[in-house]
Amino acid sequence: MIITNVNLVLENDVVPGSVEVIDGEIRALADSPSRQPGAIDGNGGWLLPGLVELHTDNLDKHFTPRPKVSWPPFGAMRAHDAQVVASGITTVLDAVAIGDERDGGTRQDNLDKMIHTVINSERQGLNRAQHLLHLRCELPHETTVPLFEHYLELPEVRLVSLMDHSPGQRQFVNMVKYREYYQGKYRLNDQQMQEFERSQLALSARWSAPNRAEIARQCRERNISLASHDDATSAHVLESHQLGMVIAEFPTTVEAATASHQHGLMVMMGAPNVVRGGSHSGNVAAHELAALGVLDVLSSDYYPGSLLEAVFLLADDERNALGLAAATRLATANPARSLGLTDRGVLAEGRRADLVLVQRHQGQVYPARVWCRGELAY
Template identity: 30%
Template sequence: MPNLDLVGADVLHPDGLTDAPLSFADGLIADTPVGRAVDLSGYIVLPGIVDVHGDGFERHLAQRRGAMKQMDEGLIACEAELAANGITTAVLAQFASWEGGMRGPEFAGQVFEAIRDVKDRLVTDLRPQLRLEIHLLDLYDTLPARLAEWDVGYVVFNDHLPHDRLAAGKLPRSLNGQALKARRSPEKHHAYMLELHGQRDQVPAALDALCPRLAEAGVRMGSHDDATAEGRAMWRARGVQIAEFPETLEAAEAAFHAGDAVLMGSPNVVRGGSHKGNISAIDVIAMGYCRAIASDYHYPSPRRAALMLADAGVCDLAQAWALISSGPAAVLGLEDRGTLAPGKRADFVVLDRDSRRVAATFAGGRVSYMSGEIAERFLA
């Protein structure tokens, strides 16, 4: 593990950029020079990106149905993409859903076991998140024990059943494609969805019983796609204090004023709006409601979003970068990272000052990515 003094670069701290050297030793940021100096003139050093929610790893695990048999190889490939995009801590959001296939409960268990078994061999800090479809009531009884076995400390509750169409007697959109992924006939898949829809009145009481059990086990909990203030209040009453990707300003505002952490998607920022027509993440950020922005489904987007926010004057660079570093670290309870203060983990990303592309990424003081001319400086 190298002990180095990075000199000549612009270094981002909570109060802005400084040209003071940045030193790190034994995997931690140091407050005094520690070793060989590396000239990083022409570069910017920023805290490593903490991705609080992303499912872009799915394509690494199975590019086509059944194509990936060794998940550890897929996770290793995923880490390479994460590191190349400046991400030093990544929450991998895996479904346990009625959709089946790569989003089915059995596949979720395989993913969590693979993350548990491979993460100590990687440089990037990989952390699992379970996205639980709330109508899968048969999973509730054993869920706390399963989470402990899988080392999953973060659960987000989802409801993606098309209740309106099911209640109206209409076939769900994309039924045939979903059935194919789940390896069911369209008729059986539709019948299964109707069965779960029919249990909807049992779900609130089941959640009321489950959430305290998860809280007692130290599991962080979030809700997904909140649409109303009332809905967010119901989740909060259960101890669910993270609001992922609220769909409306009403829900985001209610979460913020109640002290809940509001997370938005960085692709929403980069696109200039939601691809589903929901509230603009830029608006939520400009109002000061957003605690963190996540990759969602696209790992290059957190860096791009933070830089775009700063360029557009929505907030300054330190505030924008905090949305992908110290903000998500706080949401996850990771007090050892998120800024470049002495004693913190040496998690940082080096950007080319002109192109602002990622030149190098370090996690815990170890290189996870390095490319191009900057490598010559470290090897000199």
């Protein structure tokens, strides 16, 4: 397969040219158009490496499309996979919550089904994108470590994150935002909300610190990548660094993001934050960190289509000095590198032919075609 008449988004530059793919691998790149008959005309669009997504809970929405509605697992997986690929994502870590009881058990009931569906569909070659697992460990629960240990030996587990969403700290320093979020999500009245807050604070005080230390220890022993979550202070970051974190997911302040970068953690921010122009929780905006040069990875988080759009928005944003090649690395080379996936993430000879042909219509970018391992997936 030859794709020509495209702007090749290389690791450090963007050049017009063409690419040749053989047996699912990039065999050659050229800075000139191809004259071969049958070459695919990219119509002057951009050819990017397939996007690498480290943290999305999009699978949840397909397993439970409405409250108290449970969808058949394979159908849910197919819909999720199709949406991911149609967003230009060719490698995805499906994030599943370990130990989260706050939704009345729905997410916990789905946990086994989701994990086994991801694994079985992947091993049977039924997915278009490659699906791996990200265990999101909600620390303030007595069930968290046992559940974590139950799934830890699965080879598909490539990332573990440690999070504590109890009120008054990290993501929810702002108590007004905390109450707005949870009262809206669970339809709690003021009295119920107060009881909920007390419960979460008590659970955090009892379980968060020991669970954090134990899970981090086991991940270090097995060389599984670790991510902090919602660090807000330099003290949080120092603890994350000492525990062996390699990624700082969604730091909530400039202080935490800067400290994470100084300690060698890759700073991840949400692509919806970029598209919306700021955090829905009132925390630091991703574009601020990009302007400071301390943004390393983008994640679509809860909206797969946001990832590609955020790359181009940051590339076009005059408040930073990224440019398209550097902005693309945030969703390709950098997340792949954080997991040790050295066979993808850049357009280079010998790398996997995970490719996204991007076009722009009325200012909006969109994937026109997506290839996974050289096979047309969208």
